[in-house]
Amino acid sequence: MPSPDRLLNSLSFPAQYLDVGESLARALNLDVTDYYRYCGVPYPRSTQPWQTLNGTQILRSNAWIMAHCPPGTLPLAAFMAHFPVTSHGPIGMLAITAPTLGDALQGALDYADLLMPVFNIRRHDRGDQVHMVFELLYDLGEMSAFTTETVLVAFLQIRPFLNGTAIRVPEVHFTHAPLGNPADYEQAFGVRFHFHSPVNKIVLARQDLATPLLAASPTSHQLLRETLDQQKRSRPDSRPVTQAVRRLLQQALRDNRLPDAAVIAEHLALSPRTLSRRLSEEGVTLPKLRAAVGMEYAEWQLRETDRSIARIAETAGFNDAAAFARAFRRYGGMTPSQVRKSADGGSP
Numbered sequence: 578m579p580s581p582d583r584l585l586n587s588l589s590f591p592a593q594y595l596d597v598g599e600s601l602a603r604a605l606n607l608d609v610t611d612y613y614r615y616c617g618v619p620y621p622r623s624t625q626p627w628q629t630l631n632g633t634q635i636l637r638s639n640a641w642i643m644a645h646c647p648p649g650t651l652p653l654a655a656f657m658a659h660f661p662v663t664s665h666g667p668i669g670m671l672a673i674t675a676p677t678l679g680d681a682l683q684g685a686l687d688y689a690d691l692l693m694p695v696f697n698i699r700r701h702d703r704g705d706q707v708h709m710v711f712e713l714l715y716d717l718g719e720m721s722a723f724t725t726e727t728v729l730v731a732f733l734q735i736r737p738f739l740n741g742t743a744i745r746v747p748e749v750h751f752t753h754a755p756l757g758n759p760a761d762y763e764q765a766f767g768v769r770f771h772f773h774s775p776v777n778k779i780v781l782a783r784q785d786l787a788t789p790l791l792a793a794s795p796t797s798h799q800l801l802r803e804t805l806d807q808q809k810r811s812r813p814d815s816r817p818v819t820q821a822v823r824r825l826l827q828q829a830l831r832d833n834r835l836p837d838a839a840v841i842a843e844h845l846a847l848s849p850r851t852l853s854r855r856l857s858e859e860g861v862t863l864p865k866l867r868a869a870v871g872m873e874y875a876e877w878q879l880r881e882t883d884r885s886i887a888r889i890a891e892t893a894g895f896n897d898a899a900a901f902a903r904a905f906r907r908y909g910g911m912t913p914s915q916v917r918k919s920a921d922g923g924s925p
Contacts, residue, residue, distance in 0.1 A: 660731060890913075
């Protein structure tokens with residue numbers, strides 16, 4: 578993975594995440610200015626719209642929170658006690674105004690890069706379950722495990738806004754070892770936790786996605802989407818067409834479809850030629866996107882299902898298992914068999 582020294586400072590995160598550390602500092606009667614000084618942010622901070630932090634500032638905030646966690650308290654529990662869903666700003670509001678849990682989840686997927694760009698977040702459906710996979714894209718050093726915990730569990734903050742319907746107990750899987758007593762995780766959050774898993778993920782029951790939300794507001798939800806779309810377009814690293822095509826391809830794979838350029842262009846209200854030009858302007862091509870999404874899906878199946886490699890090759894768009902194996906190795910440096918073996922606990 579890329580070094581944080583080279584790339585983290587080029588990433589943007591919502592400044593409202595500093596509210597978590599500030600709230601903890603006040604609760605502990607600590608000097609708030611010391612917290613901001615440690616993070617490298619002036620206090621009081623600017624209230625300009627869309628103010629952002631860089632990756633180093635986010636990691637410093639998490640490090641400060643871990644260092645000041647009250648003795649005997651699970652670090653994740655201390656963090657989440659000061660992290661309401663509104664800490665996500667407009668995306669948090671988008672979630673709680675959604676008609677259903679599934680719509681809230683889709684909104685989080687659509688705008689996740691505005692929240693936590695160090696993760697690639699994907700949805701995979703398996704039988705009656707929905708798996709939300711969180712792939713860490715950057716080396717966060719000693720903050721990798723804690724940051725991963727905060728990001729996954731923050732997604733579950735939507736539960737108090739469900740409309741009086743009890744959903745099945747979600748599962749949270751982490752690739753790392755627990756940062757405290759495993760029993761403390763379940764006691765604090767009422768969720769089943771698994772550690773040393775092949776991937777970081779949240780598992781939900783698919784039928785629970787139809788659960789309505791208490792604060793559903795179609796008009797507010799649409800206005801928030803338009804605001805967030807504008808924010809994405811205004812970012813210097815924005816690649817809106819690429820992200821839209823990626824989401825369409827991910828959905829198509831879940832539905833066992835392989836849409837061609839004409840179908841994708843029609844869905845985006847573009848001509849195939851314009852689609853090709855827009856992707857080129859964003860530094861990618863449709864074949865490359867299709868290959869990347871297919872390989873991501875294939876890797877998930879190798880780690881999480883018992884499907885044959887031949888069947889997985891077919892779902893990824895390959896008619897030949899040998900060609901799939903060669904392409905897969907170029908993509909990730911390992912053969913499909915090596916990935917499956919490592920997922921089963923063996924050496925690759």
